[in-house]
Amino acid sequence: MRVETTRSAGVVRLRHGAGFTSSPDDVVAQAAPIVAAARVRGEPVALAVRPATAAALTAVLEETEPLTAHPSGPFTAAPARPVLLLRPEGPDHSGQTLAGRWARELRTLTRSRGGVTVIVEHDGDLDGIDGAFWTELDAALNVALTEVAATVVCLYPQLPLHLEVAEGARRNHPLLLVDGALRHNPAHREPRDVLAARGAPAPALLGPPDRRMGFDTWQLAAVRERVAEAARAAGCDRDRVDDLVLAVNEVATNAVEHGSGDAHLDVWTGPAARELVCEVHDAGTLDDPLPGLRAPHPSDPRGRGLWIARQLCDLLHVWSDAAGTHVRIRALP
Amino acid sequence: MDQRSVAHACAIPGSDEQLWEMTAAFVTAGLSAGEQVVYFDDGTVDAVLERLVDDRVPVRRPLADGQLTVVEAAETRRALRAPVRDAATGLAGLIDGAIDAGYPGLRWTGQLSSGLDRTRGVWLGDHDAAIDTAIAGRPARVLCFYDRHRFPDDVIELLRARHRIELDAPALYDDNLLRITRTAPFRIRFAGEVDHSNRPVVLRMVAAALDEALRSHSAPATLEFDLSSLRFLDGAGAVGLVHAAEGFPESHRLALHGVRPGVQRILDRCGAPFAAQLDVTPHPAGHDGPPVAGAR
Numbered sequence: 001m002r003v004e005t006t007r008s009a010g011v012v013r014l015r016h017g018a019g020f021t022s023s024p025d026d027v028v029a030q031a032a033p034i035v036a037a038a039r040v041r042g043e044p045v046a047l048a049v050r051p052a053t054a055a056a057l058t059a060v061l062e063e064t065e066p067l068t069a070h071p072s073g074p075f076t077a078a079p080a081r082p083v084l085l086l087r088p089e090g091p092d093h094s095g096q097t098l099a100g101r102w103a104r105e106l107r108t109l110t111r112s113r114g115g116v117t118v119i120v121e122h123d124g125d126l127d128g129i130d131g132a133f134w135t136e137l138d139a140a141l142n143v144a145l146t147e148v149a150a151t152v153v154c155l156y157p158q159l160p161l162h163l164e165v166a167e168g169a170r171r172n173h174p175l176l177l178v179d180g181a182l183r184h185n186p187a188h189r190e191p192r193d194v195l196a197a198r199g200a201p202a203p204a205l206l207g208p209p210d211r212r213m214g215f216d217t218w219q220l221a222a223v224r225e226r227v228a229e230a231a232r233a234a235g236c237d238r239d240r241v242d243d244l245v246l247a248v249n250e251v252a253t254n255a256v257e258h259g260s261g262d263a264h265l266d267v268w269t270g271p272a273a274r275e276l277v278c279e280v281h282d283a284g285t286l287d288d289p290l291p292g293l294r295a296p297h298p299s300d301p302r303g304r305g306l307w308i309a310r311q312l313c314d315l316l317h318v319w320s321d322a323a324g325t326h327v328r329i330r331a332l333p
Numbered sequence: 334m335d336q337r338s339v340a341h342a343c344a345i346p347g348s349d350e351q352l353w354e355m356t357a358a359f360v361t362a363g364l365s366a367g368e369q370v371v372y373f374d375d376g377t378v379d380a381v382l383e384r385l386v387d388d389r390v391p392v393r394r395p396l397a398d399g400q401l402t403v404v405e406a407a408e409t410r411r412a413l414r415a416p417v418r419d420a421a422t423g424l425a426g427l428i429d430g431a432i433d434a435g436y437p438g439l440r441w442t443g444q445l446s447s448g449l450d451r452t453r454g455v456w457l458g459d460h461d462a463a464i465d466t467a468i469a470g471r472p473a474r475v476l477c478f479y480d481r482h483r484f485p486d487d488v489i490e491l492l493r494a495r496h497r498i499e500l501d502a503p504a505l506y507d508d509n510l511l512r513i514t515r516t517a518p519f520r521i522r523f524a525g526e527v528d529h530s531n532r533p534v535v536l537r538m539v540a541a542a543l544d545e546a547l548r549s550h551s552a553p554a555t556l557e558f559d560l561s562s563l564r565f566l567d568g569a570g571a572v573g574l575v576h577a578a579e580g581f582p583e584s585h586r587l588a589l590h591g592v593r594p595g596v597q598r599i600l601d602r603c604g605a606p607f608a609a610q611l612d613v614t615p616h617p618a619g620h621d622g623p624p625v626a627g628a629r
Contacts, residue, residue, distance in 0.1 A: 217529050220528045221528065242595035246565075246567070246599060250567065253567060253568075253569070256529060304568045304603065308568050308599070308602055311602075
């Protein structure tokens, strides 16, 4: 699948740095001054940290109440208190999906003010089998947040369980947090280069699908029909069915437009299904390892399909391997 | 079909969209003439009613008061299994009933494909002869649809030969997924779905319509596209329409009418609200489902 994606080069407004910590207390010790400085500047602060760290930061910052998850924007004024960003939901942990969701959340925060400061803390529970989740997440943040005026500081343990976590962090971050200041990181590589060695990880296998169909350009209508059936069975209302049909249609269109002519759709249904779960596969290669993460320029005729699909689904994970390119979609009603 | 001399005709739609279009036109003509219209359903009535709503034909009152009567699928199949003379008697009874109820006449149409179960449509042919007898000299019109999706070609030829009159509805384009018709000199209607398979046709149609308008002295400055029956538009199709309107000369505009909510949402995501020369007006019914589900 050659997924058309945004080619326009915008101004990079993201400041993305990595810091390395020796203990949970060190996480709080390194994060607190960054948060405090942002609040002195009047900038909103967002946190993606473990609950214990959130509680410790609350105490250090003399917050009187526990922090809450990001309330829905858009904000007319910067929230006075730090907000918690969404945590990964559902059985699949997809760094690219999480980066896309954070980008949407952070845009609502930056609309009210010039910038936003974000603290991200490594959480071993999300490592998966090899820690590649974090490499994918940081590469995806570099793409999704390019034009967002955010200062994102990611705090990683100096000695993580998986070596990949530390190595990925060193390659992904243009800046390093050293003695409380963000400095140039000579080891930084572009997302494409980082993911060339190790692409987005494949999600956990789901077992044989309940329905499988091959399709070509002239069978996209049948793909839409199949997805509509599954979405209705999962309890979606008419508008949600329409939106999910559109999302899968865009992914399937990429597969037939740029794939090798060997595209197929897998759908998992069953009486217990409370969400739409499907995958689109083709035998093509992936030019852009993280497609559809950046809003397309209005004048760009192409590259909108996957971006729209990402806005409509709860999970959209693209990965590739020797067999071709694959997209998993999960969507709640 | 609305000429007095034509009482019994057939039509052979090549696509479902053409079937809904022609059925709705036949029903609409009957309703506006004050006639009673009987539709023999076989899983198709929702699509016909949806098309009537798209055509801005009020159907709730006719359905409630019986001017538009839908014969349920099971009854349709039973009627088509009954002996021919029963069908003729039944039709004569329907005409009598319509006259007694004060209607000036009766229209009869529907989805008759279950009649194929019986000896490959020969019986349907006998049925046509009985219809001719039953409606001779009476205020009734019958339109038999033998659409190519449901009827085999050889049966269609047999049945077509039994009708003196065949109705057709021309289209600019029809690929079974999307049907494009011209409803007025500078008004084009899209029915069905636009995706990767037929998107180039739509964009060519926009370019051709603009070209025609620019060359004509009498053309209006706004090109009218009726999307009332467009159920799906993909992202690249939406971008194509928005970019086409943005590329119009300043003297001209593109107006999309009757846009359904799902199509509206993708147009919005693709920049339609910011295209200065594009007007989008929503579908009046909003399309929450078949219009009369509870009324039948």
